[in-house]
Amino acid sequence: MLDLLDYRHKIFDLYRDIHAAGADPAGRDHFQRVKDDIFLTHPQSALNTEQQAAFTGLEYYDYDPAYRVTAKVDLNVEPETLTIELEGDGRFSYRRFGQVTFTLPTGTGHLSLFWINGYGGGIFLPFGDATNRHTTYGAGRYLYDTIKGADLGATLDSLVLDFNYAYNPSCAYNERWVCPLAPRENRLDFPIPVGEKVWG
Numbered sequence: 001m002l003d004l005l006d007y008r009h010k011i012f013d014l015y016r017d018i019h020a021a022g023a024d025p026a027g028r029d030h031f032q033r034v035k036d037d038i039f040l041t042h043p044q045s046a047l048n049t050e051q052q053a054a055f056t057g058l059e060y061y062d063y064d065p066a067y068r069v070t071a072k073v074d075l076n077v078e079p080e081t082l083t084i085e086l087e088g089d090g091r092f093s094y095r096r097f098g099q100v101t102f103t104l105p106t107g108t109g110h111l112s113l114f115w116i117n118g119y120g121g122g123i124f125l126p127f128g129d130a131t132n133r134h135t136t137y138g139a140g141r142y143l144y145d146t147i148k149g150a151d152l153g154a155t156l157d158s159l160v161l162d163f164n165y166a167y168n169p170s171c172a173y174n175e176r177w178v179c180p181l182a183p184r185e186n187r188l189d190f191p192i193p194v195g196e197k198v199w200g
Contacts, residue, residue, distance in 0.1 A: 035167075129192040
């Protein structure tokens with residue numbers, strides 16, 4: 001229990017540092033160092049003890065400020081609730097509440113925003129892109145999961161979308177994790193060659 005509390009404190013502190021760094025690549029370097037330390041040493045690491053013993057660091061693309069944008073949140077969407085079974089963790093339910101539209105060097109896209117039902121709520125933004133199954137995790141990556149502290153910056157009507165901080169869900173590292181993944185509507189047909197690469 002206290003291990004989990006400590007883990008969440010570290011993640012919240014890490015994203016506070018990211019907010020302060022803005023578009024400075026040094027912020028992503030700091031992010032990588034802290035995450036590597038958590039993965040290597042923390043009891044709440046996504047890795048098991050055998051993986052931790054062999055761990056040499058997560059791999060990332062180089063930071064590219066062109067993949068950091070601020071997008072207006074469009075609330076004029078059809079609400080829908082999605083539910084998945086997380087085996088021992090019960091059901092995970094999340095509701096579409098908005099959409100963001102953005103333009104990156106590789107394309108213009110739309111992503112649905114979801115609100116996590118239960119646990120006090122939180123923004124959840126999973127996505128897939130054309131790098132999946134090649135240089136990034138095949139099932140996609142996360143950009144926001146505010147219930148766990150992954151928050152790049154939000155106002156009442158906009159979100160910071162810094163894809164340099166896209167990260168793998170826990171199920172990318174071993175089979176003990178079951179994760180909610182990007183629904184079809186959040187799978188982009190162009191590559192986003194920044195953020196975390198595939199594990200291993």
